Amino acid sequence: MSGADISEAESLVMQQLWKRSPQTAESIHDALGPDAGWQVATVKTLLNRLLRKGAVRANKDGRRFLYEPLLERDQWLLQESSGLLRRLFDGRIAPLVAHFSRHRRLSARDVRDLKRLLQEIEDGR
Amino acid sequence: MSGADISEAESLVMQQLWKRSPQTAESIHDALGPDAGWQVATVKTLLNRLLRKGAVRANKDGRRFLYEPLLERDQWLLQESSGLLRRLFDGRIAPLVAHFSRHRRLSARDVRDLKRLLQEIEDGR
DNA sequence: CACTTTCGTTTACACGTGTAATCTTCTAAT
DNA sequence: ATTAGAAGATTACACGTGTAAACGAAAGTG
Numbered sequence: 001m002s003g004a005d006i007s008e009a010e011s012l013v014m015q016q017l018w019k020r021s022p023q024t025a026e027s028i029h030d031a032l033g034p035d036a037g038w039q040v041a042t043v044k045t046l047l048n049r050l051l052r053k054g055a056v057r058a059n060k061d062g063r064r065f066l067y068e069p070l071l072e073r074d075q076w077l078l079q080e081s082s083g084l085l086r087r088l089f090d091g092r093i094a095p096l097v098a099h100f101s102r103h104r105r106l107s108a109r110d111v112r113d114l115k116r117l118l119q120e121i122e123d124g125r
Numbered sequence: 126m127s128g129a130d131i132s133e134a135e136s137l138v139m140q141q142l143w144k145r146s147p148q149t150a151e152s153i154h155d156a157l158g159p160d161a162g163w164q165v166a167t168v169k170t171l172l173n174r175l176l177r178k179g180a181v182r183a184n185k186d187g188r189r190f191l192y193e194p195l196l197e198r199d200q201w202l203l204q205e206s207s208g209l210l211r212r213l214f215d216g217r218i219a220p221l222v223a224h225f226s227r228h229r230r231l232s233a234r235d236v237r238d239l240k241r242l243l244q245e246i247e248d249g250r
Numbered sequence: 251c252a253c254t255t256t257c258g259t260t261t262a263c264a265c266g267t268g269t270a271a272t273c274t275t276c277t278a279a280t
Numbered sequence: 281a282t283t284a285g286a287a288g289a290t291t292a293c294a295c296g297t298g299t300a301a302a303c304g305a306a307a308g309t310g
Contacts, residue, residue, distance in 0.1 A: 007266075007267060007268085008212075008267085008268090009267070009268060009269085010267090011212075024287095025287085025288085026287085038268095038269075038270090039269075039270060039271090040287095041269080041270050041271070041272095042268075042269050042270060044270095044287085044288070044289090045268085045269075045270075046267095046268090046269095048288090048289080049266095049267090062277090063276065063277065063286075063287060063288085064286090064287065064288090065287085065288075074224075074228070077213055077214075077224055078224070078225075078228055078230070080209065080212075080213055081209060081213060081214075081221055081224065081225070082225075082230065084205065084206060084209050087133075087136070087205075088202055088205055088206060089202075089206075092232075092234075092235060092238070093221075093222060093225055093230075093231065093235050093239070094234075094235055094238030094239050094242060096206055096218075097218060097222070097239060097242055098238075098242055099199075099202055099203065099206065100203075100206070100207075100218055101242065101246055103199070103203055105203070105207065105218075106218065106246070107217075109217075109219075110217060110218050110219055111243065111246055111247075113217070113219030113223075114218070114219050114222060114239065114243055115243055117219060117222055117223055117226065118236065118239055118240055118243065121226055121231070121236055122236075132296075132297060132298085133297085133298090134297070134298060134299085135297090149257095150257085150258085151257090163298095163299075163300090164299075164300060164301090165257095166299080166300050166301070166302095167298075167299055167300060169257090169258070169259090169300095170298085170299075170300075171298090171299095173258090173259080174296095174297090187307095188256075188257060188258085188306065188307065189256090189257065189258090190257085190258080251310105252309100252310095253308105253309085253310085254307100254308085254309080254310100255306100255307085255308080255309095256305100256306085256307080256308095257304100257305085257306080257307095258303105258304085258305085258306100259302100259303080259304075259305095260301105260302080260303070260304090261300105261301085261302075261303090262299100262300080262301075262302090263298105263299090263300090263301105264297105264298095264299095265296105265297085265298090266295105266296085266297085266298105267294105267295085267296085267297105268293105268294095268295090268296105269292100269293090269294095270291105270292080270293090271290105271291085271292075271293105272289100272290080272291075272292090273288105273289080273290070273291085274287100274288085274289075274290085275286100275287085275288080275289095276285100276286085276287080276288095277284100277285090277286080277287095278283100278284090278285085278286095279282100279283090279284080279285095280281100280282085280283085280284100
């Protein structure tokens with residue numbers, strides 16, 4: 001549940017929790033690595049905001065907190081992507097694919113994957 | 126061109142300009158209708174921000190300005206959607222479709238459209 | 251010409267976000 | 281017990297965004 005949505009930076013933290021949980025702020029920071037370029041303090045801020053938004057839960061473990069996701073990854077994916085489809089493509093998915101195709105953004109692999117997918121759907125999923 | 130990206134509200138103004146251009150602030154406001162619930166002043170603010178971002182151009186027509194898009198709709202669509210794909214689905218499109226399928230978000234029409242599309246691609250477009 | 255209407259320009263202001271630093275409070279070690 | 285180090289909590293702060301209102305200039309009206 002939890003209706004409020006999550007910012008870009010917050011979602012990077014969630015990604016780590018979805019990969020592995022529960023985790024401490026420290027370990028999330030490490031998992032993000034220097035690629036993110038964040039201080040631990042930043043990760044903590046984000047975690048607190050996620051707490052307020054009800055997207056994660058924290059359990060005290062000694063002196064530390066262990067965080068785990070409440071918001072489900074699948075739900076988030078769906079929210080984000082159907083939001084985009086609604087805003088840009090009239091809520092439908094085919095126009096998106098068509099757009100990519102028209103702009104040569106579909107690789108051979110994409111096409112292959114899509115074909116297989118449709119086949120599976122046809123076969124009753 | 127113009128790298129800076131456009132906010133949600135700004136994009137609604139752009140949508141109108143992409144539909145019809147050039148247009149005055151006033152006519153954009155009317156076209157948006159009460160659905161948007163914006164004052165004309167708000168539309169003007171957004172237009173000015175779009176100007177600063179280089180997404181639109183304005184030509185004086187008597188006492189008014191006529192605005193027209195510089196940023197192309199196709200480019201914007203591509204930016205937005207490949208951004209999302211990158212952030213959520215490893216940059217590939219098939220996983221997005223798969224996700225929708227798994228969550229029963231593909232209508233019969235979607236499936237039909239996708240199949241036709243793939244057929245067209247196969248036939249060398 | 252003075253006044254009103256109409257545009258555009260400038261200024262406003264709260265809220266979310268990115269990105270921490272600092273303060274506070276425990277716990278652990280000497 | 282005192283003190284240092286670690287973890288969380290509080291505070292900060294600039295920038296973008298949504299959403300205008302206020303101000304100023306120009307043009308039309310009487």
